[in-house]
Ligand SMILES: Nc1ncnc2c1ncn2[C@@H]1O[C@H](COP(=O)(O)OP(=O)(O)OP(=O)(O)O)[C@@H](O)[C@H]1O
């Protein structure tokens with residue numbers, strides 16, 4: 001399993017391309033070709049109507065086109081001018097469509113390559129203990145199949161027996177094999193991936209057509225894309241601005257008529273000029289790029305091998321205040337292994353090891369298996385046939401924090417110290433005073449002590465060792481500089497938790513946490529107005545993953561966890577959340593910056609068009625013609641052309657997102673206002689001036 005981020009310094013660096021999955025450059029020729037075609041397809045009124053700002057431009061294009069044809073037929077007016085206005089208004093809509101199509105194109109290309117991974121395989125279905133060959137497409141939820149080295153896993157499922165290494169490169173693009181095993185938090189397997197070694201038994205969890213790859217295709221294709229609440233709010237604002245400017249333009253002619261009569265000079269502006277003015281005033285830049293920005297944000301998340309189930313989740317990631325991470329597997333490497341048995345003074349090593357092993361024989365968790373292995377390797381104890389005994393296995397649960405076995409009238413239990421103590425006391429036993437120092441010692445080393453008891457007698461302790469991941473400290477520091485608080489939650493005891501928390505450098509921790517406590521902690525933070533993100537992989541994480549504003553589930557995790565989260569990390573790297581947060585912030589910043597730019601750059605067009613419209617009536621208004629534009633037609637055309645071209649010019653920025661640096665929110669706002677606000681006001685002046693000269697030079701105005 002790839003647990004350490006390969007490139008923590010530059011999380012936005014492109015991924016290398018792998019078999020099955022490809023990384024496309026921003027303006028890949030095939031993408032551009034498809035997007036141009038789609039831009040025309042999106043001219044359909046039903047599709048344009050979803051974007052109020054662009055819909056106004058679309059109506060304006062129709063209207064000016066009508067006047068152009070009319071002028072051509074009747075030989076009246078200025079068809080050269082009207083025709084050019086119409087053309088550039090159509091371009092404005094097409095450019096906006098192109099931006100959206102470009103953003104969507106990458107997802108579609110990805111979906112295409114995913115479809116290719118869906119091959120028809122024959123599944124080895126288990127029916128009454130016998131193997132039957134059935135096509136994978138006929139498997140249903142609940143069916144049980146066997147997979148051995150070389151087999152393609154026929155459907156999504158959960159490993160219920162065994163352990164195997166699996167090649168998941170078709171979905172993750174990562175060629176290093178991963179371990180999938182029964183019982184633990186790494187039990188989920190995905191259809192289409194390949195078993196490389198050993199043998200596993202899988203219970204199918206998805207019907208054909210509802211598999212992970214099916215849903216992944218639907219997601220990346222954007223079939224389920226809905227506007228996020230932020231996008232809706234911004235659209236309403238933009239629509240409001242559009243309506244205001246529409247009213248301004250509609251009420252202009254009566255004023256102009258009055259002025260013409262009063263001054264006996266000039267003439268009232270034509271409909272074509274009014275439409276041009278309207279389009280220049282309404283926020284077309286952000287209106288045209290808004291949906292592309294959102295889609296590109298989701299796509300960037302996908303480039304990091306994270307599937308976001310909604311754009312809302314990506315946006316929420318940008319505003320996160322608190323991140324909750326579990327200890328085992330997220331902050332530590334996660335293969336908690338038994339390394340030592342420590343008997344209490346009057347207990348023999350044999351008795352402790354024997355009990356530890358018995359309690360673990362049917363324990364399918366990685367911890368349980370490691371105990372059986374240690375007992376066998378170090379103390380020569382073999383696994384035993386339990387069938388001859390009246391044995392009943394008690395599986396581990398996060399609630400009880402214990403597991404064990406009832407056999408031959410004996411209750412053997414192992415588990416967290418507090419849990420075993422409570423259990424022993426309830427049976428009328430005593431807690432030997434020698435226990436505490438052993439437990440404390442292991443905990444202070446960051447290990448997990450598992451106490452073993454036979455009936456009401458405590459026998460000793462198993463030392464489970466786990467190691468803090470390399471580089472994790474730096475990642476938490478990075479989060480701190482973004483103003484995000486990190487909290488480690490663990491089912492482990494407070495002392496172990498404290499040791500690991502200090503070593504890893506998290507801000508806070510919660511120990512002996514049950515699933516309910518995780519959920520309560522998230523609700524408490526949310527009640528205080530905080531946005532909470534959480535990573536997890538276990539079934540016991542599912543409620544918390546569902547409650548969190550951003551729930552990043554590991555692809556290796558259980559089915560329940562993957563269902564509950566609103567993102568799935570295909571690489572199963574919990575620290576990926578940091579990159580997702582960065583992408584979310586980048587998305588919000590890009591949208592904010594381009595909105596600022598859009599509204600600011602409309603100011604200059606005001607200075608271009610208003611003098612052109614009214615100077616013939618009030619020559620004094622020529623003082624406003626600060627760009628010294630040649631004539632009214634060249635001025636209006638230059639403004640309309642600039643208005644269209646700026647959309648094209650900003651597509652790369654919308655798709656790539658503006659560069660993100662971990663600064664405080666206020667500093668970022670100040671910086672962006674300066675660049676995009678001031679830049680937006682200034683940039684159009686030389687642009688429009690240049691276009692004016694060009695139009696005159698080419699005899700177009
Ligand atoms: N197989 C097992 N049998 C008995 N007890 C166990 C077993 N696995 C873990 N425990 C005990 O139960 C406690 C809680 O385990 P659990 O897996 O719920 O922790 P968690 O909530 O996943 O926290 P984290 O994974 O962050 O350490 C562990 O600290 C350990 O003491």
Ligand SMILES: [K+]
Nearest residue numbers: 279280282284
């Ligand atoms: K505009």
Ligand SMILES: [Mg+2]
Nearest residue numbers: 185328491538
């Ligand atoms: Mg766990």
